[in-house]
Amino acid sequence: MERLPGFRDFYPEPLPQPDLWSADARQYIFDKWRSMARRYGFREYDGPPLEPLELFTTKSGEEIVGQLYNFIDKGERAISLRPEMTPTLARMIAAYERGYKKPFKWFALPQLFRYERQQKGRLREHFQFNADIIGERDPAADAELIALVIDTLRSFGLTEQDFVIRLSSRNAWQEFFQQRQGDPAQEYAFYQIIDKLERETPEASEQKLKLAGLSLAEVSAFIEQGKATAELQTILDNLAARGLSEYVKIDYHVIRGLAYYTGVVFEAFDRKGEFRAIAGGGRYDNLVKLISGGKVDLPALGFGMGDVVLLELLKARALLPRFDAALDGYCLIEDETLRAASLKLIQDLRAAGFVVDYSLTPTKSDKQFKRAQELKAANTLKVERNLAGELMAKVKNLKTRQETVVPVSEAATRLGETKG
Amino acid sequence: MERLPGFRDFYPEPLPQPDLWSADARQYIFDKWRSMARRYGFREYDGPPLEPLELFTTKSGEEIVGQLYNFIDKGERAISLRPEMTPTLARMIAAYERGYKKPFKWFALPQLFRYERQQKGRLREHFQFNADIIGERDPAADAELIALVIDTLRSFGLTEQDFVIRLSSRNAWQEFFQQRQGDPAQEYAFYQIIDKLERETPEASEQKLKLAGLSLAEVSAFIEQGKATAELQTILDNLAARGLSEYVKIDYHVIRGLAYYTGVVFEAFDRKGEFRAIAGGGRYDNLVKLISGGKVDLPALGFGMGDVVLLELLKARALLPRFDAALDGYCLIEDETLRAASLKLIQDLRAAGFVVDYSLTPTKSDKQFKRAQELKAANTLKVERNLAGELMAKVKNLKTRQETVVPVSEAATRLGETKG
Numbered sequence: 001m002e003r004l005p006g007f008r009d010f011y012p013e014p015l016p017q018p019d020l021w022s023a024d025a026r027q028y029i030f031d032k033w034r035s036m037a038r039r040y041g042f043r044e045y046d047g048p049p050l051e052p053l054e055l056f057t058t059k060s061g062e063e064i065v066g067q068l069y070n071f072i073d074k075g076e077r078a079i080s081l082r083p084e085m086t087p088t089l090a091r092m093i094a095a096y097e098r099g100y101k102k103p104f105k106w107f108a109l110p111q112l113f114r115y116e117r118q119q120k121g122r123l124r125e126h127f128q129f130n131a132d133i134i135g136e137r138d139p140a141a142d143a144e145l146i147a148l149v150i151d152t153l154r155s156f157g158l159t160e161q162d163f164v165i166r167l168s169s170r171n172a173w174q175e176f177f178q179q180r181q182g183d184p185a186q187e188y189a190f191y192q193i194i195d196k197l198e199r200e201t202p203e204a205s206e207q208k209l210k211l212a213g214l215s216l217a218e219v220s221a222f223i224e225q226g227k228a229t230a231e232l233q234t235i236l237d238n239l240a241a242r243g244l245s246e247y248v249k250i251d252y253h254v255i256r257g258l259a260y261y262t263g264v265v266f267e268a269f270d271r272k273g274e275f276r277a278i279a280g281g282g283r284y285d286n287l288v289k290l291i292s293g294g295k296v297d298l299p300a301l302g303f304g305m306g307d308v309v310l311l312e313l314l315k316a317r318a319l320l321p322r323f324d325a326a327l328d329g330y331c332l333i334e335d336e337t338l339r340a341a342s343l344k345l346i347q348d349l350r351a352a353g354f355v356v357d358y359s360l361t362p363t364k365s366d367k368q369f370k371r372a373q374e375l376k377a378a379n380t381l382k383v384e385r386n387l388a389g390e391l392m393a394k395v396k397n398l399k400t401r402q403e404t405v406v407p408v409s410e411a412a413t414r415l416g417e418t419k420g
Numbered sequence: 421m422e423r424l425p426g427f428r429d430f431y432p433e434p435l436p437q438p439d440l441w442s443a444d445a446r447q448y449i450f451d452k453w454r455s456m457a458r459r460y461g462f463r464e465y466d467g468p469p470l471e472p473l474e475l476f477t478t479k480s481g482e483e484i485v486g487q488l489y490n491f492i493d494k495g496e497r498a499i500s501l502r503p504e505m506t507p508t509l510a511r512m513i514a515a516y517e518r519g520y521k522k523p524f525k526w527f528a529l530p531q532l533f534r535y536e537r538q539q540k541g542r543l544r545e546h547f548q549f550n551a552d553i554i555g556e557r558d559p560a561a562d563a564e565l566i567a568l569v570i571d572t573l574r575s576f577g578l579t580e581q582d583f584v585i586r587l588s589s590r591n592a593w594q595e596f597f598q599q600r601q602g603d604p605a606q607e608y609a610f611y612q613i614i615d616k617l618e619r620e621t622p623e624a625s626e627q628k629l630k631l632a633g634l635s636l637a638e639v640s641a642f643i644e645q646g647k648a649t650a651e652l653q654t655i656l657d658n659l660a661a662r663g664l665s666e667y668v669k670i671d672y673h674v675i676r677g678l679a680y681y682t683g684v685v686f687e688a689f690d691r692k693g694e695f696r697a698i699a700g701g702g703r704y705d706n707l708v709k710l711i712s713g714g715k716v717d718l719p720a721l722g723f724g725m726g727d728v729v730l731l732e733l734l735k736a737r738a739l740l741p742r743f744d745a746a747l748d749g750y751c752l753i754e755d756e757t758l759r760a761a762s763l764k765l766i767q768d769l770r771a772a773g774f775v776v777d778y779s780l781t782p783t784k785s786d787k788q789f790k791r792a793q794e795l796k797a798a799n800t801l802k803v804e805r806n807l808a809g810e811l812m813a814k815v816k817n818l819k820t821r822q823e824t825v826v827p828v829s830e831a832a833t834r835l836g837e838t839k840g
Contacts, residue, residue: 001475001511001711004499007468009512012526016519023464039770041745041777041795044443048427048545049469049531050501055421071491071499074535079424079491091421092429099436101794103780106432111469115494125468133780140780151770241760242767291421325461340661347662350459350571357461360523360553360560374521375461 006124013323024323026127029156029307030109033129036152037107040144042131045106047088049113053078055087055291069115069124081113085130086260086284086302087291093134093300094292102135102298105144123308129279132302134288139231142264142283142301143238149268149279149303150239150247156310157319163278166251167236167266170282172229173255176222177214186212194219194255223252231264260284264301270313278313279305328415329395330372331358332382334365341391342383345408349381352412354419356381373398379418381411426544433743444743446547449576449727450529453549456572457527460564462551465526467508469533473498475507475711489535489544501533505550506680506704506722507711513554513720514712522555522718525564543728549699552722554708559651562684562703562721563658569688569699569723570659570667576730577739583698586671587656587686590702592649593675596642597634606632614639614675643672651684680704684721690733698733699725748835749815750792751778752802754785761811762803765828769801772832774839776801793818799838801831 003009010023034044053070070080082088085108108130115124131148133141146165153163170191177190193208197219206216228236228250239248256265265282269275281303289297314320329349333342342358349356357375359368372380382394384405393411396403397418406414423429430443454464473490490500502508505528528550535544551568553561566585573583590611597610613628617639626636648656648670659668676685685702689695701723709717734740749769753762762778769776777795779788792800802814804825813831816823817838826834 001472001514001713003468003511004470004472004497007470009468009508009515010464010466011512011516012463012465012520016516020516023466026466027464038746039773039775041747041775043432043745044430044447045432046430046443046446048423048429050424050427052421052424069493071493073489073491074537077424088429091423092431094421095429096431096436096440100432101791105777117494136780138781144780147767237760238763241763243764244767293421325463326458327461340657343658343661344663347567347664353459355459355461357525360556360564361558371521 004124006122008123008125022323025311025320026307028321028323029310030127032155033109033152033305034107036148036155037129037131040105040131040148040151042105042107042148044108045089045092046108046110047082047085047092049082049111050079051082051088051091053080055091056080056083067114067116069113082110083112083114084258084304085110085112085128086132086287089130089132089134089302090288090291090300093288093298094296097134097288097296097298103133103141104135105131105133107131127307129305129307130302132300134300135298137285137299139234139264140238143235143242145281145301145303146235146248146266147239147242147244149266149281149305150244152305153268153278156314158313158317160246161271162313162317163247163268163270165248165266165268166254167232167248167264168250168252168254169229169232169264170255170261171231171263172252180214180218182212182214188259190214191255192257194253195257198253226250226252235264254280256280256282260287260290262286266303268305274316275309275313278309279303324376325357326355327357327372327375327377328354328419329356329379329381330368330375330377331356332365332368332372332380333358333362334368334382335384336362338383338385338391341408345381345383345393345411348408349412349415352416354412354415379415381415383408424544426542428543428545442743445731445740446727448741448743449730450547452575453529453572453725454527456568456575457549457551460525460551460568460571462525462527462568464528465509465512466528466530467502467505467512469502469531470499471502471508471511473500475511476500476503487534487536489533502530503532503534504678504724505530505532505548506552506707509550509552509554509722510708510711510720513708513718514716517554517708517716517718523553523561524555525551525553527551547727549725549727550722552720554720555718557705557719559654559684560658563655563662565701565721565723566655566668566686567659567662567664569686569701569725570664572725573688573698576734578733578737580666581691582733582737583667583688583690585668585686585688586674587652587668587684588670588672588674589649589652589684590675590681591651591683592672600634600638602632602634608679610634611675612677614673615677618673646670646672655684674700676700676702680707680710682706686723688725694736695729695733698729699723744796745777746775747777747792747795747797748774748839749776749799749801750788750795750797751776752785752788752792752800753778753782754788754802755804756782758803758805758811761828765801765803765813765831768828769832769835772836774832774835799835801835803828 008021010021013024068080073079113125254267261282262285263283267277268279283301285299380396384392391408393408394405395414428441430441433444488500493499533545674687681702682705683703687697688699703721705719800816804812806812811828813828814825815834
């Protein structure tokens with residue numbers, strides 16, 4: 001029986017085939033995401049992976065609606081697996097915004113879903129690190145959020161040689177559009193053209209822009225000039241104060257596809273341009289109001305960072321560590337009359353917080369030792385009786401080959417020393 | 421806009437309403453689950469939350485089929501959200517069993533789904549700690565798994581006063597059934613009667629048993645006697661060697677509803693009998709073969725522990741810690757000319773691994789201090805200039821009220837000391 005197309009199984013390392021997805025790498029990424037979000041004072045939240053379809057159809061713009069993984073449930077409800085987290089966040093905030101001090105900084109690590117009929121082989125789910133700041137209009141919030149993106153990527157070992165944040169602004173593009181007397185009804189369509197500029201031929205873009213009464217030349221000149229607005233300059237200064245200037249540049253190519261963005265937008269890219277965006281985000285000051293039906297009006301901004309592109313990048317830059325069971329000890333049981341005493345030792349070591357494994361059934365001594373090595377155990381442990389008949393533990397450090405014999409009651413202390 | 425019935429939002433603590441679900445409590449539970457599984461040498465895996473419907477319908481027995489959250493997708497496929505993890509695990513193992521040394525010990529923390537039409541207000545999803553041992557027929561594996569259940573519950577502060585593992589065996593019931601010349605075709609139906617014994621009236625059970633040619637009296641006598649089979653005795657002895665006897669008892673009431681169980685089965689219950697089962701599991705030696713269409717034949721056993729009952733129990737026993745942002749420092753910015761220097765300090769502290777927050781925008785000094793207290797920050801930090809014009813950091817421990825002034829470059833070290 002096969003799994004569904006576009007979905008992933010995650011296997012423990014070492015992987016029997018290199019093209020399998022690693023559960024350890026996934027957890028490594030989750031841990032880094034969670035840890036950096038917390039360091040920045042962000043607090044975790046989550047919502048259901050399923051939502052009423054209308055939560056997504058009315059707010060996110062055409063870009064996302066055609067890709068929804070939606071269906072009708074047994075209760076005849078129109079449902080969608082969540083394609084993004086922001087509408088759920090807006091819904092949750094609208095319900096309890098008075099219960100939290102503003103501005104609040106929240107994060108989540110949701111699995112997101114999409115269903116595209118045409119593109120075979122493409123994934124239909126991924127995990128995404130989402131962080132948002134709610135209730136703060138000042139660009140200081142944008143800077144804080146961008147700093148989090150930068151520090152998160154740095155925590156994986158990526159440097160300013162590897163990635164850059166392309167900083168842009170819908171406000172700047174709006175001003176550009178209005179100065180040229182663009183038709184307000186065409187504004188979102190114009191953003192879509194800018195969004196696709198780098199992926200389409202100049203001819204195709206030129207033609208589309210002409211329909212909107214604009215020329216590719218003036219659009220290109222505006223991008224080329226790349227002059228920071230006052231708002232963007234404030235953000236650049238803030239990031240400079242943190243020593244993060246090398247990680248950001250103004251780039252008006254970026255405008256973000258989703259309809260709900262309102263101000264500053266940004267994307268993180270690898271410097272070599274080999275991969276799709278590593279992360280992207282921006283302001284969506286009107287979304288909470290929209291989702292709450294006008295009840296709650298709060299400025300907001302956030303970003304999403306997916307696990308798939310990040311993992312590709314980390315692999316390409318050889319930045320993934322080796323994953324194993326991280327065994328502190330493997331208990332060798334060579335004398336079956338000592339199995340009960342060995343189980344007690346294993347129990348005590350685990351109770352002390354150590355990662356310990358052993359052969360569940362009687363096994364040849366050399367096979368047990370080989371297994372300890374395969375599992376990359378830091379130590380082997382063996383229960384023995386000394387001449388006085390007392391139970392002793394022989395602890396052998398597999399790296400230094402150093403061997404110590406201590407009373408079983410002191411084995412945990414001994415293991416702690418070799419660990420330190 | 422409302423979320424779907426039966427689904428949960430998870431909010432950060434402190435919760436604005438006590439009936440909300442806590443994202444912090446959920447993560448606390450996940451961390452304990454993951455940590456204990458690793459200590460036992462179990463390795464993490466995961467599969468998709470969606471699977472082809474047939475993965476569940478043909479293998480799990482009627483108990484689960486009626487409750488599936490299933491639907492037809494855009495590609496006309498019959499899909500189900502996973503109601504349990506074991507079929508996915510069996511599918512994954514069947515695909516790559518040769519790539520892993522046997523026996524292997526795997527765990528997952530999946531979100532599981534069900535759809536019951538009638539019972540309103542009941543949850544349609546929960547999270548479950550799943551741990552399985554694959555490729556070992558010896559009862560030593562059953563004991564290892566049960567020890568993991570016990571130690572996991574103990575890691576939350578629960579003791580033998582709070583819970584007990586009720587140990588039972590389908591083999592024992594099978595023998596009982598065969599000795600009384602039960603109709604083999606009625607065997608699974610008989611197990612279902614036993615499974616419901618504690619929830620139905622004696623009259624109803626008596627009647628059903630009569631149809632199967634058995635009497636409630638002989639069934640009750642068998643349960644009452646509670647004599648351990650040789651297999652169960654081996655498990656009890658193994659657990660006794662670990663010092664865990666107080667946590668287990670033979671109880672033949674337990675038989676587990678799912679069709680695929682084959683041997684030893686068990687459930688964890690609170691001693692007072694206030695809650696539903698905290699965890700349950702057992703052997704399913706034939707399932708991998710079934711799922712793989714006969715290709716792979718491996719004995720297996722596992723358990724599931726849900727987050728909902730566990731959380732209820734921990735709340736009832738007052739065993740949940742208080743959750744907060746765990747701030748190491750809150751940076752006070754009272755002089756706006758020092759904001760840039762403060763941002764640099766915050767950046768350096770976060771880079772050193774500390775959890776640090778601050779007011780994004782200019783805020784009255786007393787309000788900033790109040791916020792630091794609300795967030796239960798361990799310290800406040802303030803950048804100042806000394807008489808020589810050098811940037812200093814004033815670090816104040818909010819518990820001891822002790823205040824130190826150090827060069828900004830030494831603030832991280834100082835914070836580390838107050839932490840240790």
